Amino acid sequence: MSLRSKRVVFEKVFAEFRQDLEKMFNFSGLDRVSGMKMYQLVYDMCTAAPRPHTEKLFNAIADFLNDYTIQIRESILDHDDVVSAYAREWKHYSLAAGYSSMMCEYLNKLLVNGTKDNKSRGMVDKKTTVQGGNYRRQTVQALAYNIWKKQIVYTIKEKNSDRFMRQIFELIRRDRDGEDKVPDIVSDAIMSLVELTEHPLSLYIEEFEKPYLVHTRRYYERESATVIANASISEYMKKASQRLDEEVTRNSKYCHKSSHDTVIKECETQYVAAHQTRIQGEFGAMISNERYEDCTMAYTLLSRIPDGVNPLLEIFERYITNIGNGLIIRMGNSIAKDPREYVEFLLDHHSKYLTVCQKVFVNDAAFVAAVDKAFRTIVNDVTINPVAHSPEVMARYCDVLLKKTHKGGWSEQEVEDKLNRMIILFKYIEDKDVFQKFYSRMLAKRLIYGNSASEEAEANMISRLKNACGVEYTSKLQRMFTDITISADVNKDFAEYVKTNPMNTGVDFSILVLTAGAWPLTQVLTTEFQLPTELEKSVTHFSTFYNSKHSGRRLTWLWHLSKADVKLTYLDKRYEFSVSLHQLGVLLLYNDADTFTFKEIIEHTGLNDQELKRVIKPMIDLAVLIVSTPGTFNDDTEIRLNMEFTNKRNKIKVSSSLQAETQQENDATRKAVDDDRKLYLQAAIVRVMKSRKTLTHQQLIKEVIEQARSRFTPSVPMIKKCIEQLLEKQYISRTNENKDKYIYMA
Incomplete structure (x- = not known):
């Protein structure tokens, strides 16, 4: 060159x-x-x-x-x-x-x-x-x-006449109609507009994309209107899904990548957004009839458009709530008798709809949240069935599972599984303090009466509650277990004390020494029980022993929670009764005589007439005692020992009915909850004011509600009442300039 x-x-x-x-x-x-x-x-x-x-x-x-x-x-x-x-x-x-x-x-x-x-x-x-x-x-x-x-x-x-572009759009229309496949060479023709563009895609956008969007809009606007007018909603959604999938394939083949989202969005507008109200309106029927394939299609389609899924969430939540409330209403008063049906229905209900979320709505967090919201409503709404007070019912359910005497026939692993699932519902409870009170009272009975099926199961349950609510929530429950362990050591030490100091206690007995503040022992008798003389030596010796070990502590004897085993030796067949101490006091009277009047028993035992009726009723029902005037009691009513008593069993638990819950106990527990709440709110108000020094009325209420939320949802009137009490006690005061503002008083 x-x-x-x-x-x-x-x-x-x-x-x-x-x-x-x-x-x-x-x-x-x-x-x-x-x-x-x-x-x-x-x-x-x-x-x-x-x-x-x-x-x-x-x-x-x-x-x-x-x-x-x-x-x-x-x-x-x-x-x-x-x-x-x-x-x-x-x-x-x-x-x-x-x-x-x-x-x-x-x-x-x-x-x-x-x-x-x-x-x-x-x-x-x-x-x-x-x-x-x-x-x-x-x-x-x-x-x-x-x-x-x-x-x-x-x-x-x-x-x-723009023959070139008109033919391209006609070929695409025929492809959409299923008449002919668009030849691959069309893609080369369209992509030539991209290559010919000096400025980024300007020729391609002006000559192809904009008119193509117009053609697409008109085509799917006509087709979607025709399909939805003549087909079921299920068929319509299938057609919409099919069309959208086809457009994705078509666009990837014939359009520049910059057009893909724009074209698909236009298809979504015509096939989904334009008819979203109809799809959303049918969603309730899809869920209720368990047409889960249709639900998935509705969810998938509506997820493509802004806020399209929100109405589905509301429908889904409302449906779950209505199903739950309806079944709770139908259960009626049976919930109070047996909590298992209520709790296990809710657990199955919860499990079912979480599975629906996973399989139908691809585990979308919004739908899982809708399930949570629905169950929070079901669990905390007492207006639909006053008996279904969830904190109490769930506490009783735990009691059924953890008692030795449960009739479910479950293995230890099944009990653990059920308690694990129960915690799911527990987390929805707003009034967790109510559950705590009832659970602690029932735990106390299980520990005192020795009814716990498994110490390990009890400890695991407390651990679950601690994980859910924190250490403070379970501190008293843990203390109760500690007392039982310490009591076992105390009994060993007392046995050694009896051996080293020869004395006659009269009977074999063991003691539970309980910390007063940790145990929810709410039942208080209005009269003083007269301890049988047969037990006086034992009680005196133990008191002497305990006081020598722990000076400054005062023992308060809870006779109504004590129990005893007594043998009947006056019959041809020997029987052994498990009774409460009050029942024992009544039975021991009959060592001296065969018949006593109702008034005489009251005088000897110190029980009031109401308590005595409750104590002797199981023994009358068992026919150990016979009443001269069945069904009525007055001072002269004679109650005699049945000298011809017989029973198939040798060992009979007479005290079972006395260990059952009573309405008085439930009322006392609820009252204790209210009292604790007032103290908690007052403490919360003082903490907030000590930290903030000055706050308006609304700000104070808002912060107190936030602090209490983990335990219960306080009512505004209750908070106001607590504020008034603290104003009277001069923990806080109103400012002179603004009566709606409080200041902390050091």
């Missing part, structure tokens, strides 16, 4: 160059085209002496390309299938333009001052034009693309 400048006759040299250019664009005689020769010809024309023919060469190439593209346009329009003809011609033309530009590399450098923008295929945004002013300075490839755009794309649009 020669690099020296020389004189050239432009017309002669260009004619030779044009011949090779024609062969290249026509894809004929390419074996006779020399790239080196073409490059030399361009170089010679651009470096010709005395004047280079750079701009003249550029204009000549432009004239050639104009003539060539006009011929191509006519050839394309001669075909019925304009799109396929266009795509074939574009494929050849773009290749030829690229190779031609490579042959004209020296010309390109001169025109664009040695710079080349790879992103726009050598196009440089300069206002200066070449000689004649018809063309900007640009690479040959850019020139070729601009001429194609002008002579073919725009001319067909403006002068030939």
Whole structure:
């Protein structure tokens, strides 16, 4: 290759160059085209002496390309299938333009001052034009693309009824209708608009994307209206899902990636957003009839549009709440008798709809939250069935599981599983302090009467409650267990004390020493029980022993919680009764006589008439004692020992009914809850005021509610009452300037 400048006759040299250019664009005689020769010809024309023919060469190439593209346009329009003809011609033309530009590399450098923008295929945004002013300075490839755009794309649009784009949209319509598959060559035709774009996708957007969106909108607007008018909602959703899937495939094949989201959004608008009210309106029936496949389709479709799922969440939550409330209403008063049906129904109900969330709504956190919200409503709403007071019922359910005497026939593992599941419901309870009171009272009875099925199960349950509510919540429960352990050691020490100090205690007995503040022992008798003389020695000796070990402590004897085993030896068959201490006091009277009046028993035992009736009723029902006037009691009513008593069993538990819950105990527990709440709220108010020093009335109420939320939901009137009490006690006071503002009094 020669690099020296020389004189050239432009017309002669260009004619030779044009011949090779024609062969290249026509894809004929390419074996006779020399790239080196073409490059030399361009170089010679651009470096010709005395004047280079750079701009003249550029204009000549432009004239050639104009003539060539006009011929191509006519050839394309001669075909019925304009799109396929266009795509074939574009494929050849773009290749030829690229190779031609490579042959004209020296010309390109001169025109664009040695710079080349790879992103726009050598196009440089300069206002200066070449000689004649018809063309900007640009690479040959850019020139070729601009001429194609002008002579073919725009001319067909403006002068030939836009046959090219209309055929593309018609082919896509036929594909949507299932008549014909869109040939792959259509993609090449559409993508040519991307390649021809100088500025980012401007030609593609204006010529294809915008009109395509209009066609898509009209097509699916008509189709969706027709389908929803003539098909069931299930069929409509299947069609919508099918159409959206088809559009995803179609777009990935024929559209530039920048169009995918826009086109799919338009489809969603017409097929989902336009008819979302109808889908949402049918969702309740889908859930209630367990048409879970339809539910999944509704969820999937409505998830595509803003706020489309929100009405489904409300319907789902309301449905779960209504199902739960309906069954609780139907259970009626049976909940009070047996808590198992209530709790296990709620657990099964909860498990069912969590599974629905996982399988139907792909474990969407919003639907899981809807389940939580529904169960929080079910568990805390006492208006639908006053008997279904969840904290109390769940405490009784735990009591049933943890007692030795449960009738479920469950294994230890089954009990553990049920308690684990119960904690799920427990977390929904707002009044956790109520559960704590009832649970601690029932735990106390299990420990005192030795009814716990498993110490390990009890400890595990306390651990679960601690994890759910913190250490403070279970501190008293833990203390109760500690007392039982310490009591075992105390009994061992007392046994050693009896051995080393020979004494006659009269009976075998053991003691539980309980910490007063930790045990919820609410039952208090209005009269003093007269301890049987047979037990006085034992009690006296133990008191002496304990006081010698723990000076300063005072023992308060809880006779109503004590129990005893007594043998009946006056019959041919020996019987052993398990009785309460009050029952023992009554039975021991009959060592001295066979008959006593009701008044005499009261005088000997110190029990009031109400308590005595409760104590002797199980023994009358068992026929150990016989009443002279069955069903009525007055001072003269005679109660005699049945000298002909018989029973199939040798060991009989007479005290069972006395250990059962009573309405008085429940009322006392509820009252204790109210009292504790008042103290808790007063303490919370003082803590808040001590920290903040000054607060308005509304701010104080808000912060107190926030502090109490983990234990219970306090009522505003209760908080106001506690504030008034603290004002009276001068822990806080109102400011002189604003009576609605409080200050802390140190």
